Amino acid sequence: MALPTxxxxxxxxxxxxxxxxIISKRIDDDSLVLPMLPLVATKSLELLKNPNFSMxxxxxVIEKDPMITVQLLRFTNSAALGTRDPIKKVQDAVAxxxxxxxxxxxxxxxxxxxxxxxxxxxxxxxxxxxxHSLVVASVAADxxxxxxxxxxxxxxxxxxxxxxxxxxxxxxxxxxERSIRLSRPDAVWIGPADFLTVxxxxxxxxxxxxxxxxxxxxxxxRAIRDCDDYDSxxxxxxxxxxxxxxxxxxxxxxxxxxxxKDDVEAMVMIGQSVLGVDISACRQLVGSVRTAVKAxx
Amino acid sequence: MAxxxxxxxxxxxxxxVTRELRALGHDLDEAEDGEKGLEKLEELSFxxxxxxxxxxxxxxxxxxxxxxxxxxxxxVLMLTSESKRSIIANLMKLGIDDYILKPFNAEDLKAKxxxxxxxxxxxxxxxxxxxxxxxxxxxxxxxxxxxxxxxGAGGPTEGGVGGGPxxxxxxxxxxxxxxxxxxxxRQMIPEHLSVAGALNAQTAIAACRDRGVRAILLDNDxxxxxSVALMRQVRxxxxxxVVLALYVRTSTNVLEAAKGNGFxxxxxxxFDVGAVExxxxxxxxxxxxxxxxxxxxxVAKFKGxxxxxxxxxxxxxxxxxxxxxxxxAACYGEMVLDVSAVPPNAEKVARMMLEINSRISKxxxxxxxxxxxxIAKTLKQYTETAQMPLFGSVDEALRAA
Numbered sequence: 001m002a003l004p005t006x007x008x009x010x011x012x013x014x015x016x017x018x019x020x021x022i023i024s025k026r027i028d029d030d031s032l033v034l035p036m037l038p039l040v041a042t043k044s045l046e047l048l049k050n051p052n053f054s055m056x057x058x059x060x061v062i063e064k065d066p067m068i069t070v071q072l073l074r075f076t077n078s079a080a081l082g083t084r085d086p087i088k089k090v091q092d093a094v095a096x097x098x099x100x101x102x103x104x105x106x107x108x109x110x111x112x113x114x115x116x117x118x119x120x121x122x123x124x125x126x127x128x129x130x131x132h133s134l135v136v137a138s139v140a141a142d143x144x145x146x147x148x149x150x151x152x153x154x155x156x157x158x159x160x161x162x163x164x165x166x167x168x169x170x171x172x173x174x175x176x177e178r179s180i181r182l183s184r185p186d187a188v189w190i191g192p193a194d195f196l197t198v199x200x201x202x203x204x205x206x207x208x209x210x211x212x213x214x215x216x217x218x219x220x221x222r223a224i225r226d227c228d229d230y231d232s233x234x235x236x237x238x239x240x241x242x243x244x245x246x247x248x249x250x251x252x253x254x255x256x257x258x259x260x261k262d263d264v265e266a267m268v269m270i271g272q273s274v275l276g277v278d279i280s281a282c283r284q285l286v287g288s289v290r291t292a293v294k295a296x297x
Numbered sequence: 298m299a300x301x302x303x304x305x306x307x308x309x310x311x312x313x314v315t316r317e318l319r320a321l322g323h324d325l326d327e328a329e330d331g332e333k334g335l336e337k338l339e340e341l342s343f344x345x346x347x348x349x350x351x352x353x354x355x356x357x358x359x360x361x362x363x364x365x366x367x368x369x370x371x372x373v374l375m376l377t378s379e380s381k382r383s384i385i386a387n388l389m390k391l392g393i394d395d396y397i398l399k400p401f402n403a404e405d406l407k408a409k410x411x412x413x414x415x416x417x418x419x420x421x422x423x424x425x426x427x428x429x430x431x432x433x434x435x436x437x438x439x440x441x442x443x444x445x446x447x448x449g450a451g452g453p454t455e456g457g458v459g460g461g462p463x464x465x466x467x468x469x470x471x472x473x474x475x476x477x478x479x480x481x482x483r484q485m486i487p488e489h490l491s492v493a494g495a496l497n498a499q500t501a502i503a504a505c506r507d508r509g510v511r512a513i514l515l516d517n518d519x520x521x522x523x524s525v526a527l528m529r530q531v532r533x534x535x536x537x538x539v540v541l542a543l544y545v546r547t548s549t550n551v552l553e554a555a556k557g558n559g560f561x562x563x564x565x566x567x568f569d570v571g572a573v574e575x576x577x578x579x580x581x582x583x584x585x586x587x588x589x590x591x592x593x594x595x596v597a598k599f600k601g602x603x604x605x606x607x608x609x610x611x612x613x614x615x616x617x618x619x620x621x622x623x624x625x626a627a628c629y630g631e632m633v634l635d636v637s638a639v640p641p642n643a644e645k646v647a648r649m650m651l652e653i654n655s656r657i658s659k660x661x662x663x664x665x666x667x668x669x670x671x672i673a674k675t676l677k678q679y680t681e682t683a684q685m686p687l688f689g690s691v692d693e694a695l696r697a698a
Contacts, residue, residue: 273398
C-alpha cells in the first residue's frame with residue numbers, strides 16, 4: 001500500500017515558505033534590512049519625545065523636507081481639523097497639531113512613502129493596500145472614539161500600519177525576481193495572483209519588525225501584532241478597534257486580495273459585542289471615509 | 298411574549314438572564330448543559346435559545362449541531378466568554394443569529410433578544426449604543442438597525458453663505474428631518490455664520506466626521522433614530538461643539554429633561570428671534586461680526602431685536618480696533634472697511650465711524666470705506682464724517698491705494 005501523499009503545493013505556497021524561512025532567520029539573527037524612517041521624521045520624533053519640545057526647533061527640522069512640509073500644511077488645513085483660518089507657516093501647523101497628532105502625521109507621511117514604487121506592476125496594488133489602510137485607520141479611530149476608548153490616536157496609527165509589511169514584502173519579491181532573472185533570464189516567476197498570495201502569507205512578521213524599528217507606541221504595536229482575534233480583557237483597546245474596522249472595511253470590499261467571508265462575518269459579529277457599537281452606523285461611516293480618502297490619495 | 302431557553306453551566310448567568318427577560322414578560326426555562334438543553338427542546342417548543350459555548354457533558358457547539366441535524370431551526374443567541382474568530386465562524390456556519398460576549402450588560406442582552414425575535418419593527422432605534430451600560434438613557438437600547446431607514450436621503454445640504462474661506466468648517470449644523478428648519482434658521486442667523494443641514498442620522502454623522510462644527514441643533518424627534526443616542530455619537534465626533542435639542546413649543550419642562558439626557562440646552566420650534574439671539578450671544582463670539590482678509594474688513598449685517606443695536610455698534614468698533622492692530626503690524630498703510638451691511642441708522646453709523654477713525658488714525662492707518670449710497674448720504678450729514686472717502690466696492694477702494 002502506498003503512503004498517503006501530501007497535497008500538491010502551489011508555486012506561491014513554495015515561494016512563501018522559502019521567503020518565510022529566510023525572513024524568520026534574518027529576524028532571528030537581526031540581519032533583516034528594513035526601510036528607515038526618513039531622517040526628518042526621525043529627528044522630529046526624537047524632539048517630540050521631550051514634553052517641553054520647542055515648536056520652533058521641530059518646525060525647522062520639518063522645513064528641511066519640502067514634501068513633508070507641503071503634506072503637513074495640507075493636512076493641517078484639511079477638513080478633518082476644521083481649521084477656520086488657513087495655516088501658512090510650519091510652526092503654526094506644529095502648534096495647531098500638538099505632539100500626538102504631529103507624531104501620527106510624521107509616521108503617516110513616512111508610511112506613505114513605503115507604498116510608493118517605480119514598478120508599475122506593484123504600484124496599483126500598493127495604492128489599493130494604502131487606500132485600505134487609510135480607510136481602516138479612520139474607521140478604527142471613529143470606532144475607538146465611539147467605544148469611549150482613550151486610544152483613538154493609537155487606533156488610527158494601528159489601522160494605518162496593520163498592513164505595512166505588505167509593501168515591504170512586495171519590494172523584496174521584486175528584488176528577488178531581479179536577482180533570479182540576472183542569473184537565469186528564462187526563469188519562470190510567479191503571476192500577479194500568486195504574488196498577492198505570497199505577500200499575504202508573510203507580511204505580518206515584517207510589519208511587526210518594522211513597527212518595532214520605528215518605535216511606535218505599544219498599543220499600536222499590539223494592533224499590528226494580534227490581528228486574528230479580539231482581546232476580551234481590554235475591550236475598548238486600539239487593537240480591537242483596528243480588528244473591527246479591518247473586518248468592516250473588508251466586508252465593504254475595500255481590500256486587495258482574497259477575503260474569507262466567514263471569518264469577516266465572525267469578526268464583525270464578535271467585534272460589535274466586544275466594543276459595544278452598533279455595526280450599521282460603523283458601516284455607514286465607511287462610505288464617507290472612503291470618499292475622503294479617495295480625495296486624499 | 299416569547300418562550301426562551303437559557304442553556305449555561307453557570308447558575309448565576311442563568312439567573313441574570315431569567316430575571317432580565319422575565320421582566321420583559323418572556324417565559325424562561327433553564328438547562329445546565331447541552332444534553333439537558335436538548336431534552337428541554339424535545340419536551341417543548343421555544344422561540345429562542347440562549348446558548349453558552351463551553352459546558353460540561355455537551356458543549357454549545359455540540360448541542361447546536363445536534364439541533365440543526367434534527368431539523369430544529371429555533372433561533373440561537375450565543376452568550377459566551379469565547380471570542381475566538383475560528384470558533385465563532387464555525388458556529389455561524391451552524392446557524393447562530395447573534396452573539397454576546399461575557400461579561401455582558403442587561404441592556405445589550407435585551408436589545409439582542411428583541412432583535413433576534415424581530416421585535417424591532419417600528420421601534421425607535423439608536424445609531425450607536427455606548428460600550429457600557431453606565432449612563433445609557435432609558436429607551437436607548439439597541440433594538441435594531443438604523444441602516445436602511447436612514448440611508449439614501451442625500452448629503453448634508455448647505456443652507457447659507459459665508460463662514461470664511463474654509464468651507465470645511467461649519468458654525469451651525471442643524472440635524473432635523475424637516476428641511477424647512479434649517480432654512481428658517483438660516484434666515485435668522487447673521488450671514489457671516491455658516492449653517493449646514495442634515496436630514497438624517499447618516500448625513501449628520503458624515504457631516505460631523507468631515508467638518509469642524511461649533512454648534513449642533515438636533516431634533517428631539519428624529520424618525521428611525523433615538524435622538525439621545527445620536528447626540529452621544531455626534532458629541533464623540535465633535536467633542537468641542539455645543540449640542541442643543543430642538544423641541545416643538547407644545548413640549549413642557551423640556552430644558553431639564555434635555556440637560557438630564559446630556560444636551561447643553563434647548564431651542565424651541567418654530568424659532569423665536571429673541572431665543573435665536575440669546576443662543577448666538579451665548580455660544581458665538583462677537584468677534585465674528587467683522588471678518589478680515591489682509592487689510593480688508595467686512596462688517597456683518599445686524600440681525601436681532603432693536604434694543605441690541607447699540608451693543609452691535611460697540612462690538613463692531615471693538616472688533617475693527619482689534620483687527621486694525623494686526624493690519625498695522627503687517628505694515629499696511631490703509632484699511633478698507635466694508636460697511637455696506639451696517640443698518641442705516643444715521644447717528645449711530647456716524648458715531649461708529651468717528652470712533653473707528655479716531656482709533657486707527659493714531660496708528661497711522663488711512664481708512665477707506667465701502668458702502669451704499671445710503672451710507673454715503675448718512676456720512677455727509679455730519680461735518681466730522683462728510684470728508685471720509687467712500688467707495689462703491691472693495692475693488693474700487695483697493696485700486697484707489
